Amino acid sequence: MPVLEEIKEALMAGNANKVREAVTRAVEEGVPPGTIINDGLIAAMNIIGVKFKNNEVYVPEVLVAARAMHAGMDVVKPLLTGDALQEKGTMVIGTVKGDLHDIGKNLVIMMMEGAGFKMIDLGIDVPPEKFIQAVEEYKPQVVGLSALLTSTMMQMKKTVEALAPYRHAIKVIVGGAPVTQKFAEEIGADGYAPDAASAVDKVKELLGLA
Ligand code: B12
Structure with a gap:
Protein backbone atom coordinates (compact mmCIF):
# COMPACT_ATOMS: atom_id res chain seq x y z
CA MET A 1 0.00 0.00 0.00
CA PRO A 2 1.37 3.51 -0.81
CA VAL A 3 2.65 5.18 2.32
CA LEU A 4 0.13 8.05 2.20
CA GLU A 5 -2.71 5.51 2.17
CA GLU A 6 -1.11 3.80 5.16
CA ILE A 7 -1.02 7.10 7.03
CA LYS A 8 -4.68 7.72 6.26
CA GLU A 9 -5.81 4.26 7.30
CA ALA A 10 -3.81 4.36 10.54
CA LEU A 11 -5.17 7.82 11.38
CA MET A 12 -8.76 6.83 10.72
CA ALA A 13 -8.21 3.78 12.92
CA GLY A 14 -6.90 6.10 15.63
CA ASN A 15 -3.58 4.24 15.79
CA ALA A 16 -1.07 6.91 16.85
CA ASN A 17 1.94 4.58 16.82
CA LYS A 18 1.20 3.41 13.29
CA VAL A 19 0.69 6.98 12.10
CA ARG A 20 4.02 8.00 13.63
CA GLU A 21 5.73 5.02 12.02
CA ALA A 22 4.16 5.57 8.57
CA VAL A 23 4.90 9.30 8.62
CA THR A 24 8.54 8.57 9.54
CA ARG A 25 8.75 6.16 6.61
CA ALA A 26 7.15 8.69 4.25
CA VAL A 27 9.80 11.22 5.30
CA GLU A 28 12.55 8.65 4.66
CA GLU A 29 11.06 7.90 1.23
CA GLY A 30 11.32 11.59 0.40
CA VAL A 31 7.61 12.51 0.38
CA PRO A 32 7.47 16.31 0.91
CA PRO A 33 6.24 17.30 4.41
CA GLY A 34 3.44 19.42 2.93
CA THR A 35 2.16 16.40 0.98
CA ILE A 36 2.27 14.22 4.08
CA ILE A 37 0.22 16.79 5.97
CA ASN A 38 -2.28 17.72 3.28
CA ASP A 39 -2.74 14.44 1.41
CA GLY A 40 -2.19 12.18 4.42
CA LEU A 41 -3.04 13.62 7.83
CA ILE A 42 -5.51 16.37 6.89
CA ALA A 43 -7.18 14.26 4.20
CA ALA A 44 -7.86 11.49 6.73
CA MET A 45 -9.07 13.95 9.36
CA ASN A 46 -11.48 15.39 6.78
CA ILE A 47 -12.94 11.93 6.21
CA ILE A 48 -13.37 11.50 9.98
CA GLY A 49 -15.08 14.90 10.04
CA VAL A 50 -17.60 13.86 7.41
CA LYS A 51 -18.25 10.55 9.21
CA PHE A 52 -18.75 12.41 12.49
CA LYS A 53 -21.25 14.71 10.83
CA ASN A 54 -23.13 11.70 9.47
CA ASN A 55 -23.14 9.96 12.85
CA GLU A 56 -20.99 7.14 11.46
CA VAL A 57 -18.34 7.77 14.14
CA TYR A 58 -18.70 9.41 17.57
CA VAL A 59 -16.77 11.67 19.95
CA PRO A 60 -14.28 9.00 21.20
CA GLU A 61 -13.26 8.04 17.65
CA VAL A 62 -12.74 11.68 16.73
CA LEU A 63 -10.59 12.20 19.82
CA VAL A 64 -8.33 9.21 19.10
CA ALA A 65 -8.07 10.18 15.43
CA ALA A 66 -7.08 13.70 16.46
CA ARG A 67 -4.48 12.29 18.86
CA ALA A 68 -3.10 10.16 16.03
CA MET A 69 -3.00 13.23 13.81
CA HIS A 70 -0.98 15.10 16.43
CA ALA A 71 1.45 12.15 16.65
CA GLY A 72 2.04 12.43 12.89
CA MET A 73 2.32 16.21 13.02
CA ASP A 74 4.99 15.93 15.72
CA VAL A 75 7.18 13.95 13.31
CA VAL A 76 6.71 16.21 10.33
CA LYS A 77 6.46 19.70 11.86
CA PRO A 78 10.20 20.11 12.59
CA LEU A 79 10.86 19.50 8.87
CA LEU A 80 8.60 22.24 7.66
CA THR A 81 10.26 25.23 6.13
CA GLY A 82 8.63 28.45 5.06
CA ASP A 83 5.25 27.90 3.54
CA ALA A 84 5.29 24.10 3.37
CA LEU A 85 2.52 24.21 5.93
CA GLN A 86 0.11 26.55 4.23
CA GLU A 87 -2.03 27.61 7.15
CA LYS A 88 -5.51 28.49 5.99
CA GLY A 89 -5.87 31.07 8.74
C1 B12 B 1 -19.85 16.93 30.30
C2 B12 B 1 -20.81 17.91 30.95
C3 B12 B 1 -20.35 18.63 32.06
C4 B12 B 1 -18.93 18.53 32.57
C5 B12 B 1 -18.02 19.38 31.66
C6 B12 B 1 -16.66 18.76 31.48
C7 B12 B 1 -15.89 19.44 30.41
N1 B12 B 1 -14.58 19.41 30.56
O1 B12 B 1 -16.43 19.98 29.45
C8 B12 B 1 -19.08 19.11 34.00
C9 B12 B 1 -19.33 17.99 34.97
C10 B12 B 1 -17.91 19.94 34.52
C11 B12 B 1 -20.36 19.92 33.88
C12 B12 B 1 -20.71 20.92 34.75
C13 B12 B 1 -21.94 21.57 34.73
N2 B12 B 1 -22.96 21.33 33.89
CO1 B12 B 1 -22.80 20.19 32.34
N3 B12 B 1 -22.96 18.94 30.98
C14 B12 B 1 -22.13 18.09 30.44
C15 B12 B 1 -22.87 17.26 29.36
C16 B12 B 1 -23.23 15.93 30.00
C17 B12 B 1 -22.12 16.97 28.09
C18 B12 B 1 -21.56 18.20 27.36
C19 B12 B 1 -20.63 17.72 26.28
O2 B12 B 1 -19.42 17.70 26.48
N4 B12 B 1 -21.18 17.25 25.15
C20 B12 B 1 -20.40 16.64 24.07
C21 B12 B 1 -19.87 17.70 23.12
C22 B12 B 1 -19.09 17.03 22.00
O3 B12 B 1 -20.95 18.38 22.56
P1 B12 B 1 -21.09 19.96 22.59
O4 B12 B 1 -20.43 20.50 23.79
O5 B12 B 1 -22.49 20.33 22.32
O6 B12 B 1 -20.17 20.44 21.38
C23 B12 B 1 -20.47 20.23 20.02
C24 B12 B 1 -21.33 21.33 19.40
O7 B12 B 1 -22.17 21.98 20.31
C25 B12 B 1 -20.37 22.22 18.71
N5 B12 B 1 -19.69 23.30 19.44
C26 B12 B 1 -19.34 23.40 20.73
N6 B12 B 1 -18.67 24.52 20.96
C27 B12 B 1 -18.58 25.17 19.78
C28 B12 B 1 -17.99 26.39 19.45
C29 B12 B 1 -18.06 26.83 18.14
C30 B12 B 1 -17.43 28.12 17.78
C31 B12 B 1 -18.75 26.06 17.17
C32 B12 B 1 -18.86 26.56 15.80
C33 B12 B 1 -19.33 24.84 17.50
C34 B12 B 1 -19.24 24.41 18.80
O8 B12 B 1 -19.37 21.33 18.26
C35 B12 B 1 -19.16 20.35 19.28
C36 B12 B 1 -18.67 19.10 18.64
O9 B12 B 1 -19.54 18.56 17.70
C37 B12 B 1 -24.12 18.14 29.07
C38 B12 B 1 -25.37 17.41 28.59
C39 B12 B 1 -25.43 17.33 27.11
N7 B12 B 1 -25.89 16.21 26.66
O10 B12 B 1 -25.10 18.27 26.40
C40 B12 B 1 -24.32 18.84 30.43
C41 B12 B 1 -25.00 20.22 30.49
C42 B12 B 1 -24.48 21.11 29.39
N8 B12 B 1 -24.55 20.72 31.79
C43 B12 B 1 -25.49 21.34 32.42
C44 B12 B 1 -25.34 21.92 33.69
C45 B12 B 1 -26.59 22.53 34.32
C46 B12 B 1 -24.10 21.94 34.35
C47 B12 B 1 -23.81 22.53 35.74
C48 B12 B 1 -24.47 23.87 36.07
C49 B12 B 1 -24.18 21.45 36.74
C50 B12 B 1 -24.08 21.86 38.20
N9 B12 B 1 -25.26 22.02 38.78
O11 B12 B 1 -22.98 22.04 38.70
C51 B12 B 1 -22.28 22.64 35.73
C52 B12 B 1 -21.85 24.02 35.19
C53 B12 B 1 -20.42 24.27 35.30
C54 B12 B 1 -20.06 25.52 34.55
N10 B12 B 1 -20.01 26.66 35.21
O12 B12 B 1 -19.89 25.46 33.35
C55 B12 B 1 -26.79 21.39 31.62
C56 B12 B 1 -27.05 22.75 30.99
C57 B12 B 1 -28.50 23.13 31.10
C58 B12 B 1 -28.73 24.45 30.48
N11 B12 B 1 -29.66 24.48 29.55
O13 B12 B 1 -28.15 25.44 30.82
C59 B12 B 1 -26.58 20.22 30.61
C60 B12 B 1 -27.31 20.41 29.28
C61 B12 B 1 -27.09 18.95 31.33
C62 B12 B 1 -28.59 18.99 31.61
N12 B12 B 1 -29.38 18.37 30.78
O14 B12 B 1 -29.01 19.57 32.56
N13 B12 B 1 -21.09 19.51 32.82
Whole structure:
Protein backbone atom coordinates (compact mmCIF):
# COMPACT_ATOMS: atom_id res chain seq x y z
CA MET A 1 0.00 0.00 0.00
CA PRO A 2 1.37 3.51 -0.81
CA VAL A 3 2.65 5.18 2.32
CA LEU A 4 0.13 8.05 2.20
CA GLU A 5 -2.71 5.51 2.17
CA GLU A 6 -1.11 3.80 5.16
CA ILE A 7 -1.02 7.10 7.03
CA LYS A 8 -4.68 7.72 6.26
CA GLU A 9 -5.81 4.26 7.30
CA ALA A 10 -3.81 4.36 10.54
CA LEU A 11 -5.17 7.82 11.38
CA MET A 12 -8.76 6.83 10.72
CA ALA A 13 -8.21 3.78 12.92
CA GLY A 14 -6.90 6.10 15.63
CA ASN A 15 -3.58 4.24 15.79
CA ALA A 16 -1.07 6.91 16.85
CA ASN A 17 1.94 4.58 16.82
CA LYS A 18 1.20 3.41 13.29
CA VAL A 19 0.69 6.98 12.10
CA ARG A 20 4.02 8.00 13.63
CA GLU A 21 5.73 5.02 12.02
CA ALA A 22 4.16 5.57 8.57
CA VAL A 23 4.90 9.30 8.62
CA THR A 24 8.54 8.57 9.54
CA ARG A 25 8.75 6.16 6.61
CA ALA A 26 7.15 8.69 4.25
CA VAL A 27 9.80 11.22 5.30
CA GLU A 28 12.55 8.65 4.66
CA GLU A 29 11.06 7.90 1.23
CA GLY A 30 11.32 11.59 0.40
CA VAL A 31 7.61 12.51 0.38
CA PRO A 32 7.47 16.31 0.91
CA PRO A 33 6.24 17.30 4.41
CA GLY A 34 3.44 19.42 2.93
CA THR A 35 2.16 16.40 0.98
CA ILE A 36 2.27 14.22 4.08
CA ILE A 37 0.22 16.79 5.97
CA ASN A 38 -2.28 17.72 3.28
CA ASP A 39 -2.74 14.44 1.41
CA GLY A 40 -2.19 12.18 4.42
CA LEU A 41 -3.04 13.62 7.83
CA ILE A 42 -5.51 16.37 6.89
CA ALA A 43 -7.18 14.26 4.20
CA ALA A 44 -7.86 11.49 6.73
CA MET A 45 -9.07 13.95 9.36
CA ASN A 46 -11.48 15.39 6.78
CA ILE A 47 -12.94 11.93 6.21
CA ILE A 48 -13.37 11.50 9.98
CA GLY A 49 -15.08 14.90 10.04
CA VAL A 50 -17.60 13.86 7.41
CA LYS A 51 -18.25 10.55 9.21
CA PHE A 52 -18.75 12.41 12.49
CA LYS A 53 -21.25 14.71 10.83
CA ASN A 54 -23.13 11.70 9.47
CA ASN A 55 -23.14 9.96 12.85
CA GLU A 56 -20.99 7.14 11.46
CA VAL A 57 -18.34 7.77 14.14
CA TYR A 58 -18.70 9.41 17.57
CA VAL A 59 -16.77 11.67 19.95
CA PRO A 60 -14.28 9.00 21.20
CA GLU A 61 -13.26 8.04 17.65
CA VAL A 62 -12.74 11.68 16.73
CA LEU A 63 -10.59 12.20 19.82
CA VAL A 64 -8.33 9.21 19.10
CA ALA A 65 -8.07 10.18 15.43
CA ALA A 66 -7.08 13.70 16.46
CA ARG A 67 -4.48 12.29 18.86
CA ALA A 68 -3.10 10.16 16.03
CA MET A 69 -3.00 13.23 13.81
CA HIS A 70 -0.98 15.10 16.43
CA ALA A 71 1.45 12.15 16.65
CA GLY A 72 2.04 12.43 12.89
CA MET A 73 2.32 16.21 13.02
CA ASP A 74 4.99 15.93 15.72
CA VAL A 75 7.18 13.95 13.31
CA VAL A 76 6.71 16.21 10.33
CA LYS A 77 6.46 19.70 11.86
CA PRO A 78 10.20 20.11 12.59
CA LEU A 79 10.86 19.50 8.87
CA LEU A 80 8.60 22.24 7.66
CA THR A 81 10.26 25.23 6.13
CA GLY A 82 8.63 28.45 5.06
CA ASP A 83 5.25 27.90 3.54
CA ALA A 84 5.29 24.10 3.37
CA LEU A 85 2.52 24.21 5.93
CA GLN A 86 0.11 26.55 4.23
CA GLU A 87 -2.03 27.61 7.15
CA LYS A 88 -5.51 28.49 5.99
CA GLY A 89 -5.87 31.07 8.74
CA THR A 90 -5.79 31.69 12.47
CA MET A 91 -8.74 31.22 14.80
CA VAL A 92 -9.00 32.23 18.44
CA ILE A 93 -11.48 30.15 20.39
CA GLY A 94 -12.73 29.90 23.96
CA THR A 95 -15.64 28.93 26.18
CA VAL A 96 -17.30 32.11 27.39
CA LYS A 97 -17.18 33.53 30.92
CA GLY A 98 -18.94 31.48 33.58
CA ASP A 99 -18.90 28.32 31.48
CA LEU A 100 -16.55 25.42 32.19
CA HIS A 101 -17.59 23.01 29.43
CA ASP A 102 -14.81 22.34 26.93
CA ILE A 103 -15.25 18.92 25.34
CA GLY A 104 -17.11 20.30 22.32
CA LYS A 105 -14.76 23.26 21.97
CA ASN A 106 -11.77 20.92 22.01
CA LEU A 107 -13.36 18.85 19.27
CA VAL A 108 -13.82 21.98 17.19
CA ILE A 109 -10.13 22.80 17.75
CA MET A 110 -8.99 19.36 16.64
CA MET A 111 -11.18 19.41 13.56
CA MET A 112 -10.04 22.92 12.61
CA GLU A 113 -6.39 21.96 13.09
CA GLY A 114 -7.05 18.91 10.98
CA ALA A 115 -8.33 21.24 8.27
CA GLY A 116 -5.12 23.28 8.37
CA PHE A 117 -6.01 26.20 10.65
CA LYS A 118 -3.79 27.57 13.40
CA MET A 119 -5.84 27.46 16.60
CA ILE A 120 -5.33 29.66 19.65
CA ASP A 121 -7.17 28.07 22.56
CA LEU A 122 -8.09 30.49 25.35
CA GLY A 123 -9.62 27.70 27.43
CA ILE A 124 -12.74 27.97 29.57
CA ASP A 125 -14.42 30.77 31.55
CA VAL A 126 -13.01 33.38 29.16
CA PRO A 127 -14.14 36.99 29.77
CA PRO A 128 -14.64 39.36 26.81
CA GLU A 129 -11.44 41.25 27.64
CA LYS A 130 -9.38 38.11 27.19
CA PHE A 131 -10.87 37.54 23.73
CA ILE A 132 -9.96 41.13 22.85
CA GLN A 133 -6.40 40.73 24.13
CA ALA A 134 -6.03 37.60 22.00
CA VAL A 135 -7.44 39.33 18.90
CA GLU A 136 -4.88 42.11 19.31
CA GLU A 137 -2.03 39.69 19.94
CA TYR A 138 -2.71 36.98 17.35
CA LYS A 139 -4.61 38.92 14.67
CA PRO A 140 -6.91 36.01 13.83
CA GLN A 141 -9.36 35.94 10.92
CA VAL A 142 -11.96 34.16 13.05
CA VAL A 143 -13.05 34.13 16.69
CA GLY A 144 -15.05 31.17 17.98
CA LEU A 145 -17.22 31.29 21.09
CA SER A 146 -18.54 28.20 22.84
CA ALA A 147 -21.33 28.03 25.44
CA LEU A 148 -23.13 25.01 26.91
CA LEU A 149 -25.32 26.74 29.47
CA THR A 150 -28.38 28.81 28.72
CA SER A 151 -27.15 31.11 31.50
CA THR A 152 -23.85 31.80 29.71
CA MET A 153 -25.36 32.45 26.30
CA MET A 154 -25.71 36.08 27.35
CA GLN A 155 -21.94 36.19 27.84
CA MET A 156 -21.72 35.31 24.19
CA LYS A 157 -23.77 38.39 23.36
CA LYS A 158 -21.53 40.54 25.59
CA THR A 159 -18.42 39.15 23.93
CA VAL A 160 -19.78 39.80 20.44
CA GLU A 161 -20.58 43.37 21.50
CA ALA A 162 -17.10 43.84 22.96
CA LEU A 163 -15.57 42.65 19.69
CA ALA A 164 -17.45 45.29 17.66
CA PRO A 165 -14.38 47.51 17.01
CA TYR A 166 -12.56 44.55 15.44
CA ARG A 167 -15.34 43.21 13.27
CA HIS A 168 -13.98 44.71 10.06
CA ALA A 169 -11.10 42.23 10.36
CA ILE A 170 -12.64 39.20 12.05
CA LYS A 171 -15.57 36.86 11.64
CA VAL A 172 -17.27 35.58 14.77
CA ILE A 173 -18.68 32.06 14.89
CA VAL A 174 -20.66 30.66 17.80
CA GLY A 175 -21.62 27.16 18.90
CA GLY A 176 -22.53 24.86 21.76
CA ALA A 177 -25.57 22.72 22.52
CA PRO A 178 -28.06 25.52 23.43
CA VAL A 179 -26.94 27.84 20.63
CA THR A 180 -28.98 28.12 17.43
CA GLN A 181 -28.70 29.87 14.09
CA LYS A 182 -31.47 32.21 15.21
CA PHE A 183 -29.59 33.11 18.40
CA ALA A 184 -26.40 33.67 16.42
CA GLU A 185 -28.24 36.12 14.19
CA GLU A 186 -29.87 37.86 17.17
CA ILE A 187 -26.54 38.58 18.83
CA GLY A 188 -24.89 39.63 15.57
CA ALA A 189 -22.47 36.74 15.08
CA ASP A 190 -21.37 35.99 11.52
CA GLY A 191 -21.98 32.28 11.76
CA TYR A 192 -23.15 29.28 13.74
CA ALA A 193 -22.37 25.59 13.40
CA PRO A 194 -24.05 22.69 15.18
CA ASP A 195 -20.97 20.44 15.32
CA ALA A 196 -17.22 20.41 14.84
CA ALA A 197 -17.22 19.22 11.21
CA SER A 198 -19.79 21.85 10.22
CA ALA A 199 -17.67 24.43 12.06
CA VAL A 200 -14.86 23.77 9.56
CA ASP A 201 -17.26 24.17 6.63
CA LYS A 202 -18.73 27.35 8.10
CA VAL A 203 -15.35 28.97 8.79
CA LYS A 204 -14.17 28.15 5.27
CA GLU A 205 -17.38 29.64 3.90
CA LEU A 206 -17.00 32.81 6.00
CA LEU A 207 -13.41 33.25 4.80
CA GLY A 208 -14.31 32.52 1.19
CA LEU A 209 -12.21 29.32 1.16
CA ALA A 210 -15.08 26.90 0.57
C1 B12 B 1 -19.85 16.93 30.30
C2 B12 B 1 -20.81 17.91 30.95
C3 B12 B 1 -20.35 18.63 32.06
C4 B12 B 1 -18.93 18.53 32.57
C5 B12 B 1 -18.02 19.38 31.66
C6 B12 B 1 -16.66 18.76 31.48
C7 B12 B 1 -15.89 19.44 30.41
N1 B12 B 1 -14.58 19.41 30.56
O1 B12 B 1 -16.43 19.98 29.45
C8 B12 B 1 -19.08 19.11 34.00
C9 B12 B 1 -19.33 17.99 34.97
C10 B12 B 1 -17.91 19.94 34.52
C11 B12 B 1 -20.36 19.92 33.88
C12 B12 B 1 -20.71 20.92 34.75
C13 B12 B 1 -21.94 21.57 34.73
N2 B12 B 1 -22.96 21.33 33.89
CO1 B12 B 1 -22.80 20.19 32.34
N3 B12 B 1 -22.96 18.94 30.98
C14 B12 B 1 -22.13 18.09 30.44
C15 B12 B 1 -22.87 17.26 29.36
C16 B12 B 1 -23.23 15.93 30.00
C17 B12 B 1 -22.12 16.97 28.09
C18 B12 B 1 -21.56 18.20 27.36
C19 B12 B 1 -20.63 17.72 26.28
O2 B12 B 1 -19.42 17.70 26.48
N4 B12 B 1 -21.18 17.25 25.15
C20 B12 B 1 -20.40 16.64 24.07
C21 B12 B 1 -19.87 17.70 23.12
C22 B12 B 1 -19.09 17.03 22.00
O3 B12 B 1 -20.95 18.38 22.56
P1 B12 B 1 -21.09 19.96 22.59
O4 B12 B 1 -20.43 20.50 23.79
O5 B12 B 1 -22.49 20.33 22.32
O6 B12 B 1 -20.17 20.44 21.38
C23 B12 B 1 -20.47 20.23 20.02
C24 B12 B 1 -21.33 21.33 19.40
O7 B12 B 1 -22.17 21.98 20.31
C25 B12 B 1 -20.37 22.22 18.71
N5 B12 B 1 -19.69 23.30 19.44
C26 B12 B 1 -19.34 23.40 20.73
N6 B12 B 1 -18.67 24.52 20.96
C27 B12 B 1 -18.58 25.17 19.78
C28 B12 B 1 -17.99 26.39 19.45
C29 B12 B 1 -18.06 26.83 18.14
C30 B12 B 1 -17.43 28.12 17.78
C31 B12 B 1 -18.75 26.06 17.17
C32 B12 B 1 -18.86 26.56 15.80
C33 B12 B 1 -19.33 24.84 17.50
C34 B12 B 1 -19.24 24.41 18.80
O8 B12 B 1 -19.37 21.33 18.26
C35 B12 B 1 -19.16 20.35 19.28
C36 B12 B 1 -18.67 19.10 18.64
O9 B12 B 1 -19.54 18.56 17.70
C37 B12 B 1 -24.12 18.14 29.07
C38 B12 B 1 -25.37 17.41 28.59
C39 B12 B 1 -25.43 17.33 27.11
N7 B12 B 1 -25.89 16.21 26.66
O10 B12 B 1 -25.10 18.27 26.40
C40 B12 B 1 -24.32 18.84 30.43
C41 B12 B 1 -25.00 20.22 30.49
C42 B12 B 1 -24.48 21.11 29.39
N8 B12 B 1 -24.55 20.72 31.79
C43 B12 B 1 -25.49 21.34 32.42
C44 B12 B 1 -25.34 21.92 33.69
C45 B12 B 1 -26.59 22.53 34.32
C46 B12 B 1 -24.10 21.94 34.35
C47 B12 B 1 -23.81 22.53 35.74
C48 B12 B 1 -24.47 23.87 36.07
C49 B12 B 1 -24.18 21.45 36.74
C50 B12 B 1 -24.08 21.86 38.20
N9 B12 B 1 -25.26 22.02 38.78
O11 B12 B 1 -22.98 22.04 38.70
C51 B12 B 1 -22.28 22.64 35.73
C52 B12 B 1 -21.85 24.02 35.19
C53 B12 B 1 -20.42 24.27 35.30
C54 B12 B 1 -20.06 25.52 34.55
N10 B12 B 1 -20.01 26.66 35.21
O12 B12 B 1 -19.89 25.46 33.35
C55 B12 B 1 -26.79 21.39 31.62
C56 B12 B 1 -27.05 22.75 30.99
C57 B12 B 1 -28.50 23.13 31.10
C58 B12 B 1 -28.73 24.45 30.48
N11 B12 B 1 -29.66 24.48 29.55
O13 B12 B 1 -28.15 25.44 30.82
C59 B12 B 1 -26.58 20.22 30.61
C60 B12 B 1 -27.31 20.41 29.28
C61 B12 B 1 -27.09 18.95 31.33
C62 B12 B 1 -28.59 18.99 31.61
N12 B12 B 1 -29.38 18.37 30.78
O14 B12 B 1 -29.01 19.57 32.56
N13 B12 B 1 -21.09 19.51 32.82
